Amino acid sequence: DVKVTQSSRYLVKRTGEKVFLECVQDMDHENMFWYRQDPGLGLRLIYFSYDVKMKEKGDIPEGYSVSREKKERFSLILESASTNQTSMYLCASGVLGNTEAFFGQGTRLTVV
Amino acid sequence: GQQLNQSPQSMFIQEGEDVSMNCTSSSIFNTWLWYKQDPGEGPVLLIALYKAGELTSNGRLTAQFGITRKDSFLNISASIPSDVGIYFCAGQDNYGQNFVFGPGTRLSVLP
Numbered sequence: 001d002v003k004v005t006q007s008s009r010y011l012v013k014r015t016g017e018k019v020f021l022e023c024v025q026d027m028d029h030e031n032m033f034w035y036r037q038d039p040g041l042g043l044r045l046i047y048f049s050y051d052v053k054m055k056e057k058g059d060i061p062e063g064y065s066v067s068r069e070k071k072e073r074f075s076l077i078l079e080s081a082s083t084n085q086t087s088m089y090l091c092a093s094g095v096l097g098n099t100e101a102f103f104g105q106g107t108r109l110t111v112v
Numbered sequence: 113g114q115q116l117n118q119s120p121q122s123m124f125i126q127e128g129e130d131v132s133m134n135c136t137s138s139s140i141f142n143t144w145l146w147y148k149q150d151p152g153e154g155p156v157l158l159i160a161l162y163k164a165g166e167l168t169s170n171g172r173l174t175a176q177f178g179i180t181r182k183d184s185f186l187n188i189s190a191s192i193p194s195d196v197g198i199y200f201c202a203g204q205d206n207y208g209q210n211f212v213f214g215p216g217t218r219l220s221v222l223p
Contacts, residue, residue, distance in 0.1 A: 004154075035213075042116075042200060042215035043155075090154050100145065101202075101211060103154035 003027070004104040006091050012110045019078040021107050023091030030096035032074035034058075034066065037088040037106070049074055050096060081111045116214035118201055124220045125191055133217045134185040135201030143204040144177050144184040145211065150197045158199075159186070191221050 007022035025032065031050050035043040035058075045058030047066040055066050063085060067075045074093075078085055088108050092101040117136050125131055135144070143162055147155035159170050161177035161184060168175055174187045184203075188195055198216040 033211075040121075040215055043202075043213040045211075092154075100157055100160055102157070103147075106152070106154045108152075 004091055004093050004102050006089075006104040006107045008107050009105065010108050010110075012112060013078075013081050015082060015111060017078075017081050017111075019081050019109065019111075021076040021078075021089055021091075021109070023074045023076070023093075023104055024072050025074075025093040025102075026072065027093065027095075027102075028071065029093035029102075030071070031094040031101075032068065033092040033094075033101060034064075034074065034076045035090045035092065036060070037090055043090065046076065081109075083111050085109065086111045116201055116203060116212055118199075118214035118217050120217060121215070122218040122220070124222060126222050127191060127193060129191055131188040131191055131195070131219065132185060133199060133219075134183060135203075135214050136183045137203055137212075138182070139203075139205065140181040141203035141205050141212075142181070144175070145202040145204070146173075146175050146184070146186050147200040147202065148197050149200065149216075155200055188219075191219075193221050193223065195219060196221050 004025045013019050033048040034046045037043050044060050049055045049068045065077045088106050090106050091104040094101045146158045149155040159175040164181050166177040172189045198218050200216045201214045202211040204211050
């Protein structure tokens with residue numbers, strides 16, 4: 001079975017802190033994605049990566065950056081957390097050229 | 113950017129009833145995916161559709177890829193309490209590796 005693991009289920013951070021959300025997949029997938037999920041808005045793509053050290057902006061990249069130093073790991077970074085970044089963050093991975101994405105269990109981030 | 117609409121936004125049904133929900137787009141997609149998200153968990157893929165007109169089943173679930181390639185529907189037959197959750201559709205076009213998600217349909221099943 002494909003396994004996508006996010007490092008934390010729940011996080012509480014203070015405004016202005018630098019926040020790291022980690023995601024690891026064990027299926028040697030080329031593609032990895034970060035989404036945020038908010039009520040009534042569905043899943044919105046923040047960043048994605050189709051190879052090591054490659055990254056592409058999604059629909060809402062502002063306030064975020066990403067890092068992909070190894071194929072299996074894709075990190076989402078909030079440079080200076082703000083309260084409007086309180087959300088559920090979902091990581092996903094998939095095979096290049098394939099059309100299916102497999103999700104992690106999500107990280108619920110609260111910024112106070 | 114591309115957007116997907118899902119209807120209904122939410123629904124309450126009695127256990128044993130059949131459920132139908134759909135997803136529409138202003139753009140053409142080459143792939144439609146249906147996901148279910150249980151409370152507090154990440155979405156899990158239910159059905160993937162790759163060809164216009166395709167009808168695919170997975171147990172009590174049936175999904176179809178619309179002929180116009182701008183819509184898809186998902187049916188659940190004989191609903192049970194564990195069907196509760198949010199159902200998302202997602203589409204992918206020819207131009208990217210990423211997916212566009214709908215806002216979801218929240219399903220509640222009453223005993």
